[in-house]
Amino acid sequence: MTQRFELRKVQYMPAKLDPGVLYVADAFGAAAHLCACGCGTIVRTPLDRWSLTETQDGPSLDPSIGNWQEPCQSHYWIDRGEVRWADQWTPEQIAVGRQYEEQRLRVYYGARDQKRAGVIRRFWHWLKNLL
Secondary structure: OOOEOEEEEOOOOOOOOOOOEEEEEHHHOEEEEEOOOOOOOEEEEEOOOOEEEEEOOEEEEEEEEEOOOOOOOOEEEEEOOEEEEOOOOOHHHHHHHHHHHHHHHHHHHHHHHHHHHHHHHHHHHHHHHHO
């Protein structure tokens, strides 16, 4: 039997998660679920790093979920509610994947910080012109 996930919108993440449920707290931009392999590990997926798509068939998360730091080292997608298993990665692939993710985050947060700095700079110039 194929494992499935249903979407459950919550205000706050519950203390105890149920298997097969992808919890989403939109106000916090966060999602969480229990690992699809059944090991009981809580998998947190911040929605600024994963995209969530809601469909009639169920939720989808992209990119894949790789639990490299956990003993199970599960690797899967949640696609329209269905768990699609991916190949196990070697330690070398995990290292490359982590480097790629670190670079991607540096670019993302760098662009966000530059945009924020631009807003502050414009406000400062506006304020100086008032005085």
